[in-house]
Amino acid sequence: MNEARPAIDREGSYLSRLQIGVATADITPPIGISANPWGKSKSAISRGVHKPMEATVTAISSDGDKDLSLIFGLDLGWIGCHQCDVVNFRSRMALELNLDIDSILVNLSQTHKGPPFCIHEPAREGGELVAGYIEKTIADLIAAGRRAMQSRQKADLTWAYGKCALGSVRDLLVTDGESTQVVVGYNPELEPDDTLVVGRVTDQSGKIILTIVNYGCHPTSVGWESDLISPDYVGRARELVVEATDAPMLFLLGACGNVAPKEQYSGDVSVADRNGEMLGYATLATLASMLAPSRELRFDQVITSGSNLASWLPTKVEPNELFNRKKIFVEMPHKELLTDGQMRVAWAPLTATEVFLNFRIRKQHEIRIDYVTDDGTVKHPVWIWQLGDAIVIAHGGEAYLELARDLRRRNANRMIVFLDMTNGPGYLYLPTKIAYEQNTYQSQQSIVASGGLEEMLEILDLEIKSL
Amino acid sequence: MSKRVIPKTSSTDLPPSEKLFHYPFSASLKAGVAQRNIDPPIGIRAASWGAAASHVATGLHRDITTTALAILHGSTPLYLVTVDWGWWQGVKDDLNIRGKVIAGLGIKEDQLQLHLTHTHAGPNTACDVAHLEGGELLEPYHQFAVEAMISACKEAKDGAIVATLTWAYGKCDLAVNRELPCGEVDIVGFNPDVAADDTLTVGRVSDASGKIIATIVNYACHPTTLAWQNTDVSPDFIGATRELVEQKTGAPMLFLQGASGDLAPRDGYVGDHEIADKNGRILGFASLAVLEKMIPSGNAMRFKRRVESGALLGEWEDFKFDSSTFTNAIRLDIDVPLQDLPTFEELEERWKDIDAGARETRLARARKLRTGYVLENQRAKHPVWIWAWGDAIIVGQPGEAYSYFQMELRRRHPDRVIFVLNCTNGPGYVYIPTPDAYTRFRYQSWQTLLEVGALELITDEVSTAIARMPKFKN
Numbered sequence: 001m002n003e004a005r006p007a008i009d010r011e012g013s014y015l016s017r018l019q020i021g022v023a024t025a026d027i028t029p030p031i032g033i034s035a036n037p038w039g040k041s042k043s044a045i046s047r048g049v050h051k052p053m054e055a056t057v058t059a060i061s062s063d064g065d066k067d068l069s070l071i072f073g074l075d076l077g078w079i080g081c082h083q084c085d086v087v088n089f090r091s092r093m094a095l096e097l098n099l100d101i102d103s104i105l106v107n108l109s110q111t112h113k114g115p116p117f118c119i120h121e122p123a124r125e126g127g128e129l130v131a132g133y134i135e136k137t138i139a140d141l142i143a144a145g146r147r148a149m150q151s152r153q154k155a156d157l158t159w160a161y162g163k164c165a166l167g168s169v170r171d172l173l174v175t176d177g178e179s180t181q182v183v184v185g186y187n188p189e190l191e192p193d194d195t196l197v198v199g200r201v202t203d204q205s206g207k208i209i210l211t212i213v214n215y216g217c218h219p220t221s222v223g224w225e226s227d228l229i230s231p232d233y234v235g236r237a238r239e240l241v242v243e244a245t246d247a248p249m250l251f252l253l254g255a256c257g258n259v260a261p262k263e264q265y266s267g268d269v270s271v272a273d274r275n276g277e278m279l280g281y282a283t284l285a286t287l288a289s290m291l292a293p294s295r296e297l298r299f300d301q302v303i304t305s306g307s308n309l310a311s312w313l314p315t316k317v318e319p320n321e322l323f324n325r326k327k328i329f330v331e332m333p334h335k336e337l338l339t340d341g342q343m344r345v346a347w348a349p350l351t352a353t354e355v356f357l358n359f360r361i362r363k364q365h366e367i368r369i370d371y372v373t374d375d376g377t378v379k380h381p382v383w384i385w386q387l388g389d390a391i392v393i394a395h396g397g398e399a400y401l402e403l404a405r406d407l408r409r410r411n412a413n414r415m416i417v418f419l420d421m422t423n424g425p426g427y428l429y430l431p432t433k434i435a436y437e438q439n440t441y442q443s444q445q446s447i448v449a450s451g452g453l454e455e456m457l458e459i460l461d462l463e464i465k466s467l
Numbered sequence: 468m469s470k471r472v473i474p475k476t477s478s479t480d481l482p483p484s485e486k487l488f489h490y491p492f493s494a495s496l497k498a499g500v501a502q503r504n505i506d507p508p509i510g511i512r513a514a515s516w517g518a519a520a521s522h523v524a525t526g527l528h529r530d531i532t533t534t535a536l537a538i539l540h541g542s543t544p545l546y547l548v549t550v551d552w553g554w555w556q557g558v559k560d561d562l563n564i565r566g567k568v569i570a571g572l573g574i575k576e577d578q579l580q581l582h583l584t585h586t587h588a589g590p591n592t593a594c595d596v597a598h599l600e601g602g603e604l605l606e607p608y609h610q611f612a613v614e615a616m617i618s619a620c621k622e623a624k625d626g627a628i629v630a631t632l633t634w635a636y637g638k639c640d641l642a643v644n645r646e647l648p649c650g651e652v653d654i655v656g657f658n659p660d661v662a663a664d665d666t667l668t669v670g671r672v673s674d675a676s677g678k679i680i681a682t683i684v685n686y687a688c689h690p691t692t693l694a695w696q697n698t699d700v701s702p703d704f705i706g707a708t709r710e711l712v713e714q715k716t717g718a719p720m721l722f723l724q725g726a727s728g729d730l731a732p733r734d735g736y737v738g739d740h741e742i743a744d745k746n747g748r749i750l751g752f753a754s755l756a757v758l759e760k761m762i763p764s765g766n767a768m769r770f771k772r773r774v775e776s777g778a779l780l781g782e783w784e785d786f787k788f789d790s791s792t793f794t795n796a797i798r799l800d801i802d803v804p805l806q807d808l809p810t811f812e813e814l815e816e817r818w819k820d821i822d823a824g825a826r827e828t829r830l831a832r833a834r835k836l837r838t839g840y841v842l843e844n845q846r847a848k849h850p851v852w853i854w855a856w857g858d859a860i861i862v863g864q865p866g867e868a869y870s871y872f873q874m875e876l877r878r879r880h881p882d883r884v885i886f887v888l889n890c891t892n893g894p895g896y897v898y899i900p901t902p903d904a905y906t907r908f909r910y911q912s913w914q915t916l917l918e919v920g921a922l923e924l925i926t927d928e929v930s931t932a933i934a935r936m937p938k939f940k941n
Contacts, residue, residue, distance in 0.1 A: 297659075305516050
């Protein structure tokens, strides 16, 4: 045996060992409910179900209950209303489950083919079913949360980065004679971020009990011409992964402010299925690349066989058992806040109907609650949870892909799970400076001023480096 | 990556702008495919690893196959044939198979690219080892395989139909860099510190109804999952990849080994078949994701209109378009510099103290590698076959080029999809390494006959030839 050793003789894995429980609930709404939020749609009424809408919840704690926490992934669109999110929904769940509200992360997949989760949202038709659906769903989620908490067991989490080509950049510059506009659609010229994060949760026998999939891409495959309720691409991706692993899949939407499928707005749900297969297969490829739980690769020896070969062996290691949680507030300057009249003037030409315009104006007021301060800034809450070797960063906004991409670039040796659309307040777009310069839809929508995303990047980068 | 060309007028409410079209890379050609199982008999010679205790096959992990794709270049058929075998030791072995296939089909040499997937668990390809254990089974097996290749080619050609071929790049994380600094030299094994080329190139061949009739997967990664501990014949990771892709598409898959001189799976050198299958699933699922990314066969996308719907949306639509029907087939014989090679007498002197049998084996191997390749004055002619199929370029050559070769060709020609094949035809069955392989005394630099700079020279010549091929304008 050759005694020489390489300078690099190990490749670390991203590992966590925590108490983990899992539960799912079917949250498919009744057919007939308002589930076509597209301004362009002729009717809001749903007439069928493409694939079931699901809730997946994982309970996490170190030993004991003192830091018991829950992460929900829901096939729901958005809430964007302080009363319907913080007051009626998450505070109630926290109370019923005997948890602090900040111990619960609720990530919405942002499907555009589901019912509103806000009783104030103006449903054209099918609105009479919304309040009942929300009530039932909250009860079901509380029950699922309880099941997840009770099913906790010692589990190993193995994290890996993969790649998925589903998302494309959706800021498209179109010129019409003299005028130039940016519309929300596929731009073949801009490079998306293809980062996919996969977490495999296994019990102590090595059996998979949950797959976590974190990816940033608007679920907008299905557009206004379909009258089906649909989890969009997440549905088919989940089917593939669940079938292959025999365990639930928790989808967590990543930074997606400017990301959407290349093929989207379709009346044909098979487009959503094709998009879902891209994510599903990419997830399965990433799962296949993982070593067995609690293993990393270590150099073993030089083997003489024609040439000198390096033998590496998966070696048992102790996973990181750390579980820390914190909540920070990122202060960012906001734009001049518009009065109702100013909003009306500014948005009327861009908004399809009066009903939508009025709702948008109400939403602006909801966004400001517990968020806009007197000193010209917003206090944007961000939850930073350290799950062993993985760092979960969650916020309620829709960040441009550059935020997550640059955090990962600056911290290449860290496993970063980045969640958009999680908790609130802060239900707004976080576009880059250039998006403001181009006056994109997202920059018009946001009350955060240009430069906000860049400030948030610096603050989060420091937070990660301090861990 | 999309092709960007000035489109014809079509958008409904906007003047045309080149970025409002998205054309997939494609081709419209007459194509046919056929596949054969060519499982060898148990007990056949299968000696790929010096460290192995047995040099004969004791079982079969997964089927060994050959798959032929026939494309009509005018009225001339071009055959791309892939075989789950390892490598040629010399031109005599190569021609023992390829020469017979060419003769059997009655074609010219340059109409065939015979490609070996480079499995390190395949039956031997040598025709001069009948005297060694399991060697007596090689000749009848090789004859059987030749007949299978000929019949697959004939079936592919006779069944050729007008097909739409769609080309796309994807990514796959299976391969890692395999040059690990260890003391003064580099050894062959996983180096976590150097990034590997993760490019995956996929072709989809569909009939007029859109039904897939074949897929092509081109990826660079040494099939060295299974090593000296394994004594079963196996296509290595390619077996599970093929199973996944063929199950989903219902059509044969051609695997084409890329420029993988410096690339191998992270998890390798094992005897456990499951690790080979796991590696195969990484590539298989990645290939399926690329296939799902492709828009329906024969379609391109164009910006349709702006839609007022809450936000101002940009709606795109698919539309039928005519793919390129261009084909071309050229061969380059690139004049490459050789290292200062010792004479056979010098080699005999160098190895005079080792076991006589081992000395003869080494000398015979050295002779086989040089025969038909080495010319006078420290030069050789390295053959390269370059075929254009619509927007795709197929580059095949016999050596084991480093990934620099494919990365550089793809970087220089972003407006085409380039398939890069190692272990294709011959002679020139040598590593084509980067300069640092020589300075770090890597295995590849002492296996090869080529001098430093050959890789860059071959890359430049091939790149120039590609640049001279006409491009299709939509």
